[in-house]
Structures are given as C-alpha cells and as structure tokens.
Amino acid sequence: MDRDLRAELDLVAEASIAALRAPSILNSQPWRWRLNGEHAELWADRSRQLTGLDPDGRLLLLSCGAALNHAVVTLRAAGYSAAVERRPDPAQPDLVARFGRGESVPADTLAEAIGHRHTDRRPFGDERPAASVLQELREVARRHAVHLQIVKDEQVTAFAAAVAHAGEIERDDPRFRADLRVWTNRAHGDGVTAQSVVAATRRTVAPRDFAIKAGLEAGPGSDRGTVYALFVTDGDEPRDWLAAGEALSEVWLALTARGLAASPISEVVEVPGVRHALRGLLGGVGQPAVAMRIGVPVRETQPPPTPRRSSSATLTV
Ligand SMILES: Cc1cc2nc3c(=O)[nH]c(=O)nc-3n(C[C@H](O)[C@H](O)[C@H](O)COP(=O)(O)O)c2cc1C
The missing domain is CATH 3.40.109.10 (NADH Oxidase)
Structure with a gap:
C-alpha cells in the first residue's frame, strides 16, 4: 500500500478511536465505525437506542454528533481538516457520516481536552464563567x-x-x-x-x-x-x-x-x-x-473516568 494512503488510514482510524471518549446519552455509545478504503463511516447503532427515553432517536443522533466531532477535533490536532459528508445516503439513514482526511490546516490543541472532559454533576462554584x-x-x-x-x-x-x-x-x-x-x-x-x-x-x-x-x-x-x-x-x-x-x-x-x-x-x-x-x-x-x-469547578479532582466499549467492538475494517 502506498505510504501516504497508509498514513491517511492510520489517522482516520486514530480519530475514530479517539471518538470512543465522546459523551453519549446514559453512556450508551450508540455508534459503530467502519473503515472503508480511505474514509471511515459512522453508523448509528439502533440496537443501543433507548426505546423509552428516546423513541425518535434524537439523543442517539446527538450522541453520534458528539462522536463525529471528537473525530474531527482529533484530525485537526494532526493538522488536517476533516472531509465530512453528513447523512450522505437517504436510502441508508443510519449512515450518519462519511469521514476522511481533508486539507492541511494549522494544528490546534483542542483535542488535548478530550482526556480531561467529564460529565461533572457536582455543584459548581460561586464565580460565574466569564x-x-x-x-x-x-x-x-x-x-x-x-x-x-x-x-x-x-x-x-x-x-x-x-x-x-x-x-x-x-x-x-x-x-x-x-x-x-x-x-x-x-x-x-x-x-x-x-x-x-x-x-x-x-x-x-x-x-x-x-x-x-x-x-x-x-x-x-x-x-x-x-x-x-x-x-x-x-x-x-x-x-x-x-x-x-x-x-x-x-x-x-x-x-x-x-x-x-x-x-x-x-x-x-x-x-x-x-x-x-x-x-x-x-x-x-x-x-x-x-x-x-x-x-467553575470547586474541586480540582475530576470525577472518575466513565467506562467505554473497546475499539474492537465499535470499529470494523
Ligand atoms: C445527548 C446527551 C444527553 C445527556 N443527558 C444527560 C442528562 O440529562 N443528565 C446527566 O447527568 N448526564 C447527561 N449526559 C451525560 C452522559 O451521561 C455522559 O456523557 C456519559 O455517562 C459518559 O460520561 P462522560 O461524559 O463523563 O464521559 C448526556 C450526554 C449526552 C451526549
């Protein structure tokens, strides 16, 4: 395989693995990634939809959107924009997005926040965010x-x-x-x-x-x-x-x-x-x-990290 394509594939795979840390409704992680040639496909996983709480699948798609954005942000940290086609095939509404490496862009550091982001349900401080x-x-x-x-x-x-x-x-x-x-x-x-x-x-x-x-x-x-x-x-x-x-x-x-x-x-x-x-x-x-x-959090200690599915359970090639 050509070296450039190999590197591109690695990047896209890395981005979809970083997306595992995305927040989701009740931590249901209702998505699946399929690596397909030089792009990845993000699929909604309806078997993980909350039937009582989310019969229309709005929170399922919000969660998939969070996973997609985590992947985009990870690619940006490597100095690339993401080429994303959202809901590209009307015949397959569960194909949420097709995702690949886009143009070179200045790398940014937002992806560093992925490992520090948590749902913090504790009361925050007296000070208001600026x-x-x-x-x-x-x-x-x-x-x-x-x-x-x-x-x-x-x-x-x-x-x-x-x-x-x-x-x-x-x-x-x-x-x-x-x-x-x-x-x-x-x-x-x-x-x-x-x-x-x-x-x-x-x-x-x-x-x-x-x-x-x-x-x-x-x-x-x-x-x-x-x-x-x-x-x-x-x-x-x-x-x-x-x-x-x-x-x-x-x-x-x-x-x-x-x-x-x-x-x-x-x-x-x-x-x-x-x-x-x-x-x-x-x-x-x-x-x-x-x-x-x-x-503004009061305590410096973060809530403990929440569990995630494995990349082998969510990613197929
Ligand atoms: C669409 C969506 C809705 C959520 N709704 C709630 C909520 O109503 N109450 C709550 O405490 N957490 C809510 N969460 C947070 C999730 O429970 C949390 O992301 C998940 O348990 C994983 O934990 P983490 O965010 O710390 O990684 C929501 C998350 C998403 C993406």
Missing part, C-alpha cells in the same frame, strides 16, 4: 449552525421548574424507569456508573435522578455561579440533532480547555410536553435540542 468565554462558546456553537442560548437570570426559575416537571414525569413512567435500570446496571464498557453520580442535595436545578446509590460526593459547591444554556437549532430534524451533538461536543471541549466544567440536562427535551413548553422560554423561536449547566 462573559468573554461564554461569547467564545456561542461562536463555537455557531460554527455548527447551532445557537447556544444562555438562560437569563429571570428565566432560571422557570427552567428549573421545567427540569423538575420532566423528572417527575419520567419517575412515574415505567418506560423511562426501564431504560434507567438497564443503563445503570451494566457489567462493563458502557452505562452510567455510581461513581459519576452525586447524591441529591438542594440545588437550583435538580440533577437527573438515576435511581441508584450515588458514589460521588457533591462537595462544597453552591451552583451560585452556574449558568444554564440551551443548544437551539432552527429545525427539528435528524440533521439538526446531529449538528446539535457536534456543537455540544465542541463547546464542551472548549469550555474544558478553559478550566470550566459542565453536565448536560436532557430530561427537558425527552418529555415532549416539556420540550414544547421550553420553546416558550425561547420566545417560540428555534428548537431546544439539549441543555447544559456550565460552571
């Missing part, structure tokens, strides 16, 4: 045609009520409870582990109730400086969910590189009635794809 950083994050989302809308102070109570309401509906619904039970009781390689979940304390916005014994101490944070943000798309179609996942990933890596921490809040989009009500908060403009809390 306005200039929030503006940068908005621009990162914009590059994916996604609006990062910060919930205004006077809207936080209504947002918290929407999160609490969604949580109550999910607690009362056996389909949601079944998904949580499955994905918090995995043997290894995926799912949410007790060590990443904090015990319930009084919080402005209540974290998701995983219905397991929490293994992570909440610590001294107050969440007073925490901001709540919505990833908002113009449409509400699979391509918008994919873009929102790419934006979620890149915003999260960018804020990690700035020393901030975050955790997504998706209950509000999982329950259709609450998702529609949330549109009211946006003034009826745009579609909320997922929410996120962003703040």
Whole structure:
C-alpha cells in the first residue's frame, strides 16, 4: 500500500478511536465505525437506542454528533481538516457520516481536552464563567449552525421548574424507569456508573435522578455561579440533532480547555410536553435540542473516568 494512503488510514482510524471518549446519552455509545478504503463511516447503532427515553432517536443522533466531532477535533490536532459528508445516503439513514482526511490546516490543541472532559454533576462554584468565554462558546456553537442560548437570570426559575416537571414525569413512567435500570446496571464498557453520580442535595436545578446509590460526593459547591444554556437549532430534524451533538461536543471541549466544567440536562427535551413548553422560554423561536449547566469547578479532582466499549467492538475494517 502506498505510504501516504497508509498514513491517511492510520489517522482516520486514530480519530475514530479517539471518538470512543465522546459523551453519549446514559453512556450508551450508540455508534459503530467502519473503515472503508480511505474514509471511515459512522453508523448509528439502533440496537443501543433507548426505546423509552428516546423513541425518535434524537439523543442517539446527538450522541453520534458528539462522536463525529471528537473525530474531527482529533484530525485537526494532526493538522488536517476533516472531509465530512453528513447523512450522505437517504436510502441508508443510519449512515450518519462519511469521514476522511481533508486539507492541511494549522494544528490546534483542542483535542488535548478530550482526556480531561467529564460529565461533572457536582455543584459548581460561586464565580460565574466569564462573559468573554461564554461569547467564545456561542461562536463555537455557531460554527455548527447551532445557537447556544444562555438562560437569563429571570428565566432560571422557570427552567428549573421545567427540569423538575420532566423528572417527575419520567419517575412515574415505567418506560423511562426501564431504560434507567438497564443503563445503570451494566457489567462493563458502557452505562452510567455510581461513581459519576452525586447524591441529591438542594440545588437550583435538580440533577437527573438515576435511581441508584450515588458514589460521588457533591462537595462544597453552591451552583451560585452556574449558568444554564440551551443548544437551539432552527429545525427539528435528524440533521439538526446531529449538528446539535457536534456543537455540544465542541463547546464542551472548549469550555474544558478553559478550566470550566459542565453536565448536560436532557430530561427537558425527552418529555415532549416539556420540550414544547421550553420553546416558550425561547420566545417560540428555534428548537431546544439539549441543555447544559456550565460552571467553575470547586474541586480540582475530576470525577472518575466513565467506562467505554473497546475499539474492537465499535470499529470494523
Ligand atoms: C445527548 C446527551 C444527553 C445527556 N443527558 C444527560 C442528562 O440529562 N443528565 C446527566 O447527568 N448526564 C447527561 N449526559 C451525560 C452522559 O451521561 C455522559 O456523557 C456519559 O455517562 C459518559 O460520561 P462522560 O461524559 O463523563 O464521559 C448526556 C450526554 C449526552 C451526549
């Protein structure tokens, strides 16, 4: 094989392996990579879709978008843009993207954040993230045609009520409870582990109730400086969910590189009635794809890394 092609293949394989660290709904990692000639294909893995919580597959595609963005960011660190065709074949909607090495670009360092990014569910500090950083994050989302809308102070109570309401509906619904039970009781390689979940304390916005014994101490944070943000798309179609996942990933890596921490809040989009009500908060403009809390971490220690599937389980040649 020609040396250049070999190097290109190695890079694409490395990028798809780095994508294993991407965040996903309940750590379900609902994707598969296929190395095919000089490009890789990213496929949605419907066998890992959450049937109660995510019947339309919006969070599945958000998760695939995060994996795709992790691969793109890894390629950029090696000095290449990615040539990406999103949802290239209408006859095969589960083919999420075709991905290969693009043009040479100046290498950037965002990929270094991949190993430091975690879902941090602990309360954050009193200090609010700097306005200039929030503006940068908005621009990162914009590059994916996604609006990062910060919930205004006077809207936080209504947002918290929407999160609490969604949580109550999910607690009362056996389909949601079944998904949580499955994905918090995995043997290894995926799912949410007790060590990443904090015990319930009084919080402005209540974290998701995983219905397991929490293994992570909440610590001294107050969440007073925490901001709540919505990833908002113009449409509400699979391509918008994919873009929102790419934006979620890149915003999260960018804020990690700035020393901030975050955790997504998706209950509000999982329950259709609450998702529609949330549109009211946006003034009826745009579609909320997922929410996120962003703040200054109080503790230097990170939550423990969460498990991942092996590259042999997710990558075929
Ligand atoms: C689309 C999406 C939705 C998520 N929703 C929530 C959520 O509602 N609550 C939560 O605590 N974590 C949420 N997460 C975080 C995942 O549980 C987390 O990414 C996964 O367990 C892997 O852990 P890590 O992010 O620390 O690598 C979400 C992640 C994604 C990508």
